[in-house]
Amino acid sequence: MxxxxxxxxxxxxxxxxxxxxxxxxxxxxxxxxxxxxxxxxxxxxxxxxxxxxxxxxxxxxxxxxxxxxxxxxxxxxxxxxxxxxxxxxxxxxxxxxxxxxxxxxxxxxxxxxxxxxxxxxxxxxxPLLRPMSEIAGRGGFLMACQHLQSMYGGGGLMLARVNGVRTPELTIIGAGNAGMGVAEMAAALGNRVTILDVSFERLDAARLRLPPNVELLLSTPSNLEICLKRSDVLFNCILWPKARRDHLVTREMLRLMKPHAMIVDIACDEAGAIETCRATSHDKPTYREEGILHYCVDNIPSAxxxxxxxxxxxxxxxxxxxxxxxxxxxxxxxxxxxxxxxxxxxxxxxxxxxxxxxxxxxxxxxxxxxxxxx
Ligand SMILES: NC(=O)c1ccc[n+]([C@@H]2O[C@H](COP(=O)([O-])OP(=O)(O)OC[C@H]3O[C@@H](n4cnc5c(N)ncnc54)[C@H](O)[C@@H]3O)[C@@H](O)[C@H]2O)c1
CATH class of the missing domain: 3.40.50.720 (NAD(P)-binding Rossmann-like Domain)
Structure with a gap:
């Protein structure tokens, strides 16, 4: 052929x-x-x-x-x-x-x-989603590190445990391939990491792979609300059903977030789990909605x-x-x-x-x- x-x-x-x-x-x-x-x-x-x-x-x-x-x-x-x-x-x-x-x-x-x-x-x-999801998760974390920097228009927060200052709080929704990629990088740098999933099996698997200071929560509306209020960065790593039309994080819920918080939508479904997500490119990767910085590049592994x-x-x-x-x-x-x-x-x-x-x-x-x- x-x-x-x-x-x-x-x-x-x-x-x-x-x-x-x-x-x-x-x-x-x-x-x-x-x-x-x-x-x-x-x-x-x-x-x-x-x-x-x-x-x-x-x-x-x-x-x-x-x-x-x-x-x-x-x-x-x-x-x-x-x-x-x-x-x-x-x-x-x-x-x-x-x-x-x-x-x-x-x-x-x-x-x-x-x-x-x-x-x-x-x-x-x-099996052909998995390898790129893992890279997108790890890469998505690195992109958050970059776009939170002051000269990129971020809040100037370093995503690492630094002696003498508050440790950043990161929430990951979805403990799958992408979510675990984010979690491993984020936890390795000492951040306070919470990972939410609807599946006990996925949370069990995450518990075995991640350090003990990573919090594992069931993805319920109340747990998500707690995480939205306290997080500096929210990573969306859910494999959102293609035909689903509702949202997990609505535009209104963005108002619960801290003013300098950021959303990295790795799943990148337009108006999917994150209502305000729209796909961006590496040329212009971020935008703001309700004051919250969004990063929604749909080909992160290309970086x-x-x-x-x-x-x-x-x-x-x-x-x-x-x-x-x-x-x-x-x-x-x-x-x-x-x-x-x-x-x-x-x-x-x-x-x-x-x-x-x-x-x-x-x-x-x-x-x-x-x-x-x-
Ligand atoms: N932006 C990019 O460049 C890029 C690259 C590769 C993959 N992706 C996307 O990343 C997404 C994730 O892929 P994956 O391979 O990690 O999927 P996955 O199936 O391994 O993981 C998804 C996880 O989400 C969980 N989940 C489902 N509903 C949930 C809910 N309501 N709350 C919390 N968790 C929930 C599932 O239980 C599962 O553990 C996909 O949409 C994929 O297309 C994006």
């Missing part, structure tokens, strides 16, 4: 879908890999390294037009819509529920879209591109190999976990969550795949 690795064009997106090691593995399986020049440069990977791994360098048009499978990192942006076509499969973070216009373009083209974030494993977890690319490529490679080795349709038919990531095919939406959120018709992947010939 011909596989294309284009250069990412999203604002400040420096990650690349494949490392040279991944390219070498795809080539070893008999596939042709075309890489756009500069695709790896933001992650410290030269074009030469890709060539040595067996890739062919090709310009944007050639990569998109001659590939059967596009292997990338972020969603499809307007300048890329013209490349979408029926016999093309795209394997990437799609987040179709958050991008209505992109979903229109995917459906109009009839292409096959497979979203990293919706692929499951046998335990029902999301740590070399680390993120190595991890992402290793996590996605087994699925890319399966798609290429078996052919996309057979791989989707045989692997229910890969099939869970199928967003669209032949102009039909197959992701229930996006159908519900955007009030569009959708069918199950199984129903659509059954109508296709071999």
């Amino acid at each position: 011909v596989i294309g690795v284009p250069r990412e064009i999203k604002n400040n997106e420096y990650r690349c879908a494949a490392t040279p090691a991944a390219v070498a593995e795809l080539v070893r399986h008999g596939h042709v890999v075309m890489v756009e020049p500069g695709a790896g440069i933001g992650s410290g990977i030269t074009d030469e390294a890709f060539v040595q791994a067996g890739a062919r360098l090709a310009h944007t048009e050639t990569v998109w037009q001659e590939s059967a499978l596009i292997y990338k990192v972020k969603e499809i942006l307007p300048p890329e819509y013209r490349f979408l076509r029926r016999d093309l499969a795209i394997f990437t973070y799609l987040h179709s529920n958050a991008h209505r216009e992109m979903t229109d373009a995917l459906l109009a083209s009839g292409c096959i879209g497979i979203a990293y974030e919706d692929i499951t494993d046998a335990a029902g977890n999301f 740590f591109a070399a680390t993120a690319t190595s991890l992402l490529s290793a996590a996605t490679l087994p699925y890319a190999l399966e798609l290429a080795d078996k052919g996309v349709i057979r791989a989707l038919r045989e692997n229910p976990h890969l099939r869970r990531g199928l967003t669209c095919i032949n102009g039909v939406l197959t992701l229930e969550e996006t159908g519900r959120k955007q009030e569009r018709p959708w069918q199950t992947p199984e129903a659509v795949l059954e109508t296709l010939g071999n």
Whole structure:
């Protein structure tokens, strides 16, 4: 199969879908890999390294037009819509529920879209979300450290236990991959950390991993209110159901927070758990609502591109190999976990969550795949 690795064009997106090691593995399986020049440069990977791994360098048009499978990192942006076509499969973070216009373009083209974030494993977890969530959690903590600095417009608070002054109080909602990433960094610097979750299992797991001075609370309205009042930074790390329309922290509740407090919305669902969240970019990462500084960048791992690319490529490679080795349709038919990531095919939406959120018709992947010939 011909596989294309284009250069990412999203604002400040420096990650690349494949490392040279991944390219070498795809080539070893008999596939042709075309890489756009500069695709790896933001992650410290030269074009030469890709060539040595067996890739062919090709310009944007050639990569998109001659590939059967596009292997990338972020969603499809307007300048890329013209490349979408029926016999093309795209394997990437799609987040179709958050991008209505992109979903229109995917459906109009009839292409096959497979979203990293919706692929499951046998335990029902999301194995391609996990590695980036961990980096986003750790990175989100570092971003809070940066944007609380006075010259960035923050309250000038250092997120560390410093002799002689009050220790900062940090609240994390969601003790999953991202939340644990924040908690580990925050606790290591001596901050007073509280982590809230609705799941006792998640809190049990957090208790084993985190130092004993991290407080573990059930996520109830009253506990959340206590935390909002006392926190210097609130991190939202909930995997918010895509079709859910209520909020955990409403605009009104922001008035409970301290004047110089900050919200880092790692989950970054527009008007999701945090009502006032709207996605921002690394160019302009923060804004204020009700006086509270918000940081809502939806591609935090890109700031740590070399680390993120190595991890992402290793996590996605087994699925890319399966798609290429078996052919996309057979791989989707045989692997229910890969099939869970199928967003669209032949102009039909197959992701229930996006159908519900955007009030569009959708069918199950199984129903659509059954109508296709071999
Ligand atoms: N901003 C970025 O760059 C970036 C990068 C990667 C991931 N993410 C996002 O981060 C989010 C978290 O991902 P994850 O892998 O950590 O998910 P996860 O499933 O591992 O963790 C989510 C946690 O939230 C908990 N939860 C659910 N409802 C809750 C509630 N009402 N109160 C408190 N806790 C609740 C769950 O029990 C779970 O422990 C996702 O939305 C993901 O898309 C963002």
